[in-house]
Amino acid sequence: MTTHVQEPAGETHSHGLTNAGYVRVAVILALITALEVSTYYVDFGPFFLPALIVMMVVKFVMVVSYFMHLRFDHGLFSFLFYSGLVLAIGVYAAFLATLHFFLR
Amino acid sequence: MADAALHGAAHGAGHPPTSTGLSNVKLGMWVFLGSECLLFGGLISTYMLYRGRVGQGPTPAQIFDIPFTSVSSFVLLMSSLTMVLAVSAANARDDRRTNLWLTVTALLGATFVGGQVYEFTAFYHEGLGFGTSLFASSFYTLTGFHGVHVTVGIIMLMSLVGIFRRRGVPGSKAETVEMIGLYWHFVDIVWIIIFTLIYLIPV
Numbered sequence: 501m502t503t504h505v506q507e508p509a510g511e512t513h514s515h516g517l518t519n520a521g522y523v524r525v526a527v528i529l530a531l532i533t534a535l536e537v538s539t540y541y542v543d544f545g546p547f548f549l550p551a552l553i554v555m556m557v558v559k560f561v562m563v564v565s566y567f568m569h570l571r572f573d574h575g576l577f578s579f580l581f582y583s584g585l586v587l588a589i590g591v592y593a594a595f596l597a598t599l600h601f602f603l604r
Numbered sequence: 605m606a607d608a609a610l611h612g613a614a615h616g617a618g619h620p621p622t623s624t625g626l627s628n629v630k631l632g633m634w635v636f637l638g639s640e641c642l643l644f645g646g647l648i649s650t651y652m653l654y655r656g657r658v659g660q661g662p663t664p665a666q667i668f669d670i671p672f673t674s675v676s677s678f679v680l681l682m683s684s685l686t687m688v689l690a691v692s693a694a695n696a697r698d699d700r701r702t703n704l705w706l707t708v709t710a711l712l713g714a715t716f717v718g719g720q721v722y723e724f725t726a727f728y729h730e731g732l733g734f735g736t737s738l739f740a741s742s743f744y745t746l747t748g749f750h751g752v753h754v755t756v757g758i759i760m761l762m763s764l765v766g767i768f769r770r771r772g773v774p775g776s777k778a779e780t781v782e783m784i785g786l787y788w789h790f791v792d793i794v795w796i797i798i799f800t801l802i803y804l805i806p807v
Contacts, residue, residue, distance in 0.1 A: 516688075519689060522688050522689060522692070523685065525685075529681055529684075530681065530682075533674070533677060533678060533681060536799070536800065536804060537671075537804075539804060540670045540804060549805065552800050552804055552805060553800070556796060556797060556800040556801075559793075559796045560793050560796050560797065563789055563792055563793050563796065564789075566688075567687070567688045567792075568785075568786055568790075574626055576624075576626065576631070577626075577630065577631070577634045580631070580634040580638050581637055582638075583638055584638020584639055584641040584642060585638065585641045587638075587641070587642065588642045588644075588646075589645065591642070591645065592645045592646065592649035596649055596652065601652065601653055
């Protein structure tokens, strides 16, 4: 019964970026938001919907990865969160498909 | 046997010893946030299904004020920055900056909620009551639930400021700031989705 010492799983003791790094992420997020809003005024043609979805996903991932520190934390936290997210997307995509939402 | 249980506080992780070496509070928070995805997923998909069912009431294009909502979105996005700066200050055990950033975050959150109250009032005066149409009901339910989440976040932030002013921010309390930060950022990412799917994509 030896008590071996090892690093606690996932505790990297890294709290992510520096404050300047967080400001940079916020500036990028603000720029993407400005681009999103511009789609309301400028005609993006066939790229309108894909561009909006891509920008939304990029903002989502940036906040989760950097502000919520998932990128720097233990993988189990990512698993727990993304499991819920993927389950939600799957369940409600199936729900909407059943009601022919995507065929409209 | 007992070795795994010694992980955690023994290594200065800032939380009591656990069998996984991970903070149980943090694990619980991520499970909670994962389950919240299902809650908001239900509300968002219900809105998507009913957004075209306006009946005799106004349509989304007639009532949405995109410039106003864009400013609100920007305010909430910036509150995520001030929140992460509060977490950073708490980890550095800087009481003054922690309280400052928590207060600024709460003020930005309150500005967002104030904007939402103004928006709801304007919509109501334009003829969009809760029961006007399926679109109205699903819109108010979704954005209202989100607004309640922001309000709960503001209450938690101000409670933290009150507690910390009396007791300071010892190392173990930094985790509390981080947990409330996770909740706050989650509220922000939900709004990122709502802003795009509900406001920017036309029916």
